Amino acid sequence: MLLHEQYQEHVNQEKTLLWEIHACLLKTGADQGDLAKIKDVIDGLDELFLLVIVGEFNSGKSAFVNTLLGQKILEEGPTPTTDLINILKHGDEAGSRVLDNLRVTRFPLELLKTVNIVDTPGTNSILKEHDELTLNFIPKADFVIFVISADRPLSDSEREFLEIVSIKWKRKVLFLLNKIDTKSAKDVEIILEYLRRETAKILGIEPQIFPISVLQAYEAITTNNQKLLEISRFEALEQYLDEALNEGERVRLKLLNPVNIVQPICLSEQKELRQKLDVVAEDRRKLQQIDKQLAYTRDDLKENYSRFLLRVENILLDLRNRAYDFVDDFLQLRNIWDITSKEKAQQQFHEQVVKDSSEQIEDVLTEAADWLVKKSMRVWDETLESYKQQLNPNVYRGKVLGEIGGQFVYDRDKIYQGVIRDARSKIKEFNYQQESQNILKTFQNALIHFAAAEVGALGIGAILISVLSGLFLDITGFFAATTIAAAGLFILPRKRKQAKEQFNGRIQALIAELKGNVEREFDDYMENTLAQIKDTISPVDRFCRAEQEELEQGQQELVGLLAKLEQFQRSINMK
Structure with missing residues (x-):
């Protein structure tokens, strides 16, 4: 037997503690050389x-x-x-x-x-x-x-x-x-x-x-x-x-020397765990920063996109104002015979009021689609640049990661390189012209009701036809009862007011409908773009969450084992 029986209990106690430390350091990804040293000192306890x-x-x-x-x-x-x-x-x-x-x-x-x-x-x-x-x-x-x-x-x-x-x-x-x-x-x-x-x-x-x-x-x-x-x-x-x-001193030194070897290894690993946690915390802070930036970008784009909607609204309001002018000018007694001709009235209305409003709105939405695609590409580029910075040795890695290594750094680099590779792939596959056309196509759905305004029963042109139809019946009735002058005195002012009210109501409905449709398409596209970006960077988030949990558990376990080691050291020194 190596030692007197009274000391064997201490040897067994120390072996158990050292194996617990070895298991803990194995889980935390400690250096293989350090793990080998711990095994050596455990084996050494059985030697002379x-x-x-x-x-x-x-x-x-x-x-x-x-x-x-x-x-x-x-x-x-x-x-x-x-x-x-x-x-x-x-x-x-x-x-x-x-x-x-x-x-x-x-x-x-x-x-x-x-x-x-x-x-x-x-x-x-x-x-x-x-x-x-x-x-x-x-x-x-x-x-x-x-x-x-x-x-x-x-x-x-x-x-x-x-x-x-x-x-x-x-x-x-x-x-x-x-x-x-x-x-x-x-x-x-x-x-x-x-x-x-x-x-x-x-x-x-x-x-x-x-x-x-x-x-x-x-x-x-x-x-x-x-x-x-x-x-x-x-x-x-x-x-x-x-x-x-003497025997007692030899035993004391024999028991203390493993502590003197393992304790610095534990302290070094504890420091490395803190550094790894600092890296993870910094990565998570960057993720939150990117997430906030994406939210800010979404709000900023939405706010800036309102200028396109305002231009569309102004086009429709200009159309309404031209319609007011047309009603004031056309529904005059001097035009009494033209008024009774629906085809002639409708032709003049289209020429003087509607004109190229649809084309103007489409031009605005085409410009909006191009702008949105450019902004989306910029968000992708900024996200990619942010992750490239995370791996830049001159900016970040040399300050923190340069002091640590092992599987943690390998896994982290692999995750980041994968995200960067995926982002580059998506950017490379991004067809600017096709993407812009796709957005414009969705926006054009918002123009369907406006296009129908020229011919549909619920359109702007239909408002005039409806007013004129009622006017024709009213005038016919007056012809039977009194003189044509009554049309200018009683009927036309009322019809002008009625037409303007209906024009304004329909225009406001069109503005609300058009803005709602365009905003919905815009929101859908932006949410889809941001969701793709978040999905691309999600491996980093999962890695950080998993690593933080494991590192914190390892750190907590190591703190407890170090306390046990120090307590064992004190007990040996007191003997």
């Missing part, structure tokens, strides 16, 4: 305590391990001798084999029954893959010993490596200043002070540094030279390690 030795080549890493174990197990030398991660494990017999770029060395030592020791390639190795091997193995470490040579204390590569170990992976680091036997006591103190100051800048805390001479310590241990052991200052280090790495 991992003590990892790092430092530049020739700093004395392998020599330190040999001294700690009391015998030469690892190869030493002034040039890079460790070309692979070397893991020391307990074994009944000594032996070594290479497996998956790892050298596993087994040795029958009591210490190795509870601790695995890892010797890494130098951080300044001439082979780049050595650095990568070391960096990839650091997250698995439970405790890190950083060996620094007094010959070149805290080189640039050591500074960079230390930042990764302590800041990114938040590992507890113990520093060993090796080869103090090559420096004077005064120089050692100067180097120690320098290391304390510089490492504190990187770590943010006072570092624990042990000055030692591994060379002297190994000789003292193997020759049982107590005086030389004191000179090497190795005993103080051994005492510290015995206390710092």
Whole structure:
């Protein structure tokens, strides 16, 4: 068993929590590399305590391990001798084999029954893959010993490596200043002070540094030279390690290290979820803006379209006024014989009153149809441009989406590109001339009743015929009773008034009917156009709604899991 039974409950509790976090991050679309790290730390809980030795080549890493174990197990030398991660494990017999770029060395030592020791390639190795091997193995470490040579204390590569170990992976680091036997006591103190100051800048805390001479310590241990052991200052280090790495402390570090790895991953994912929600919120704001713009466009078009209806109304009112003038001029006693001729009256009425009114109205409606088509095309173009802006890296993506990625960005781009593609297709298929003719054809339905006004019983011309027919009967009756002068005195004024009233009523009815029909056709066309645009952009709306719901659920779940992780961390630190 890895740990004493009293600690196993904590291990099981942590595993359960970490698997919950893994499941949550899997749903939120976290980076696959981060998910793999979480699985690694879960698996690592079942492994022995991992003590990892790092430092530049020739700093004395392998020599330190040999001294700690009391015998030469690892190869030493002034040039890079460790070309692979070397893991020391307990074994009944000594032996070594290479497996998956790892050298596993087994040795029958009591210490190795509870601790695995890892010797890494130098951080300044001439082979780049050595650095990568070391960096990839650091997250698995439970405790890190950083060996620094007094010959070149805290080189640039050591500074960079230390930042990764302590800041990114938040590992507890113990520093060993090796080869103090090559420096004077005064120089050692100067180097120690320098290391304390510089490492504190990187770590943010006072570092624990042990000055030692591994060379002297190994000789003292193997020759049982107590005086030389004191000179090497190795005993103080051994005492510290015995206390710092007792079973209780090893368990605490073993349990805390996964927290130190997973917590930053969770916080990073939480930040990314917020950024994704910001993107979705911005997209939804743009959708609402587009929706408002479409509503505004509809109202604006309707308001501007009234000028065409006003022109049609003016044409009809001019016709009515000409009809008034005609009635005043035609229904005079001097025209008494023309009045009694329906055909002659109707001919003059058409020539002087109706004239080309139908053509004038049709010209206005033709102009209106062209205007409406142009406005519709402009709405399509503006909507398309808005969505192109949403994907413009210089305007938007670089500010927000540049910081996040993964499936979310892929799905979002796919949706937007689909909308843009669909909109472009509709615009490309849009036949301006045909569309204008279609609109005009629907408008022409509104002219049917007006065209019938010249010949139909309910038309404008029919009003005159009806008035004249009654007038003819009235005049005939007067001829029988009295003189023709009575027609001018009693009949014609009344008929003129009657004709004007009927003309005005019919014209007002025509105006209302024509405006109603044209407005209805206009509204139908605009609503159909706006519905097509909304249908085209609806995938974005559905995507935003679904993503917002999922992201908010993931964020809420992650907040709860982070709270549990922090509570677990506090409980472990209190033990």
